[in-house]
Amino acid sequence: MKTKAFIQSVAPQPSTLSELRRVHAWAETDGYFGLYAYATQSGVVAFDLAFGAGFWQDVQSRWLFGIDYGRTQPQALRSMIGKSNAEVRIHDGAWVVENDGFLPRHDFHMKTSFLINSNESRFGMVVGSGNFSSNGLRHAAECGASFHTSTHSEFKEAFCSAMEAAESLWNTAAPAQDIIEAYEQRWKSSAVIEAAGLTDPTPNYDDVEAFWIEAGYVTRNRGADRPGNQIDMPRGMNRYFGFNAPDSLAVNSIIGSVTFEPPTGGLVSNNLRLGNNLMEKVSLPIPETHGFDMYDGKVLVFSPTNGRFRMWALEAADFEAAFGHRLGGVRAMGSGRRYGYIK
Numbered sequence: 001m002k003t004k005a006f007i008q009s010v011a012p013q014p015s016t017l018s019e020l021r022r023v024h025a026w027a028e029t030d031g032y033f034g035l036y037a038y039a040t041q042s043g044v045v046a047f048d049l050a051f052g053a054g055f056w057q058d059v060q061s062r063w064l065f066g067i068d069y070g071r072t073q074p075q076a077l078r079s080m081i082g083k084s085n086a087e088v089r090i091h092d093g094a095w096v097v098e099n100d101g102f103l104p105r106h107d108f109h110m111k112t113s114f115l116i117n118s119n120e121s122r123f124g125m126v127v128g129s130g131n132f133s134s135n136g137l138r139h140a141a142e143c144g145a146s147f148h149t150s151t152h153s154e155f156k157e158a159f160c161s162a163m164e165a166a167e168s169l170w171n172t173a174a175p176a177q178d179i180i181e182a183y184e185q186r187w188k189s190s191a192v193i194e195a196a197g198l199t200d201p202t203p204n205y206d207d208v209e210a211f212w213i214e215a216g217y218v219t220r221n222r223g224a225d226r227p228g229n230q231i232d233m234p235r236g237m238n239r240y241f242g243f244n245a246p247d248s249l250a251v252n253s254i255i256g257s258v259t260f261e262p263p264t265g266g267l268v269s270n271n272l273r274l275g276n277n278l279m280e281k282v283s284l285p286i287p288e289t290h291g292f293d294m295y296d297g298k299v300l301v302f303s304p305t306n307g308r309f310r311m312w313a314l315e316a317a318d319f320e321a322a323f324g325h326r327l328g329g330v331r332a333m334g335s336g337r338r339y340g341y342i343k
Helices: 016-027 041-051 053-058 074-081 134-139 152-158 160-171 176-190 237-241 316-326
Strands: 002-007 031-036 060-065 086-090 111-117 122-128 143-149 210-214 230-233 254-261 268-274 280-283 299-305 308-314 327-332 338-342
Touching: 016 041, 016 111, 016 122, 016 134, 016 143, 031 160, 041 053, 041 074, 041 134, 060 074, 060 160, 074 086, 074 176, 086 176, 111 160, 143 152, 152 160, 210 316, 237 254, 299 316, 308 316, 316 327
Parallel strands: 031 060, 060 086, 254 308
Antiparallel strands: 002 143, 031 111, 111 122, 122 143, 210 299, 210 338, 230 280, 254 268, 268 280, 299 308, 327 338
């Protein structure tokens, strides 16, 4: 049996996602079983980018997620439910979805995948500390290990019992499509980020310490195998960046140049413009070279400093933990994406 332990995010160590790909390629997987405590949009996109459309066409996959404490994003579940040859269930979902705060009666902390080719007797498993988010799968500092064998005796001795235990969890879980409507409705109503009424006072933008916007799905403007970096923002967002574009501005006009200060890679200046769809568009720093794994599903935070904008891309739960008690003027776009400023 081959084994490999790793510490993700420390070069040249592999990531959870690269180990999943490696074991998948070795096994020529025809059956995939993933169990994760929670899932985010960024995790779905990261997996898509790594495995490609062929995975969903060729592999029968099962996914068991938790919704404990509302950490799983409903849109991530909807995306997974819509994948070809994929079946999605929720651990104790019928119980958890009915409880305030989505409190579980038994915490679900799984973070593992089984990769099987039963015809060729190839068995693999990747386990670690990372959840089904882009951070957990490839970007954050996480630990993990992979195992694979081509003999039934080693499979039975090493991790057959773990797979049988996982099957028992699967058998008692709720189909995701049975609870997604209730979960999404209650998740939105219980979220810290709530869109406020239009009577909220307009802030003095010079005094705004920071502002934010949910990125949602980011079009893959850089190719199907790379995360996108161009986002649409609501008209008027330019004021947060220090501009005052007139209502009569013609489409495709440049509003001004914005200088971003990402975590790494130096300053990046790009034009903010008014698009054909009357949304304000800007290209963000390239994720791979400027300290981000991706923008999909993240909350983007911008803090003005000396004429430039320091920026972060946070998972929703991390954003709410850091800034949820300081939000002001929360607005919602027609797509449901929210934005506002930080007091």
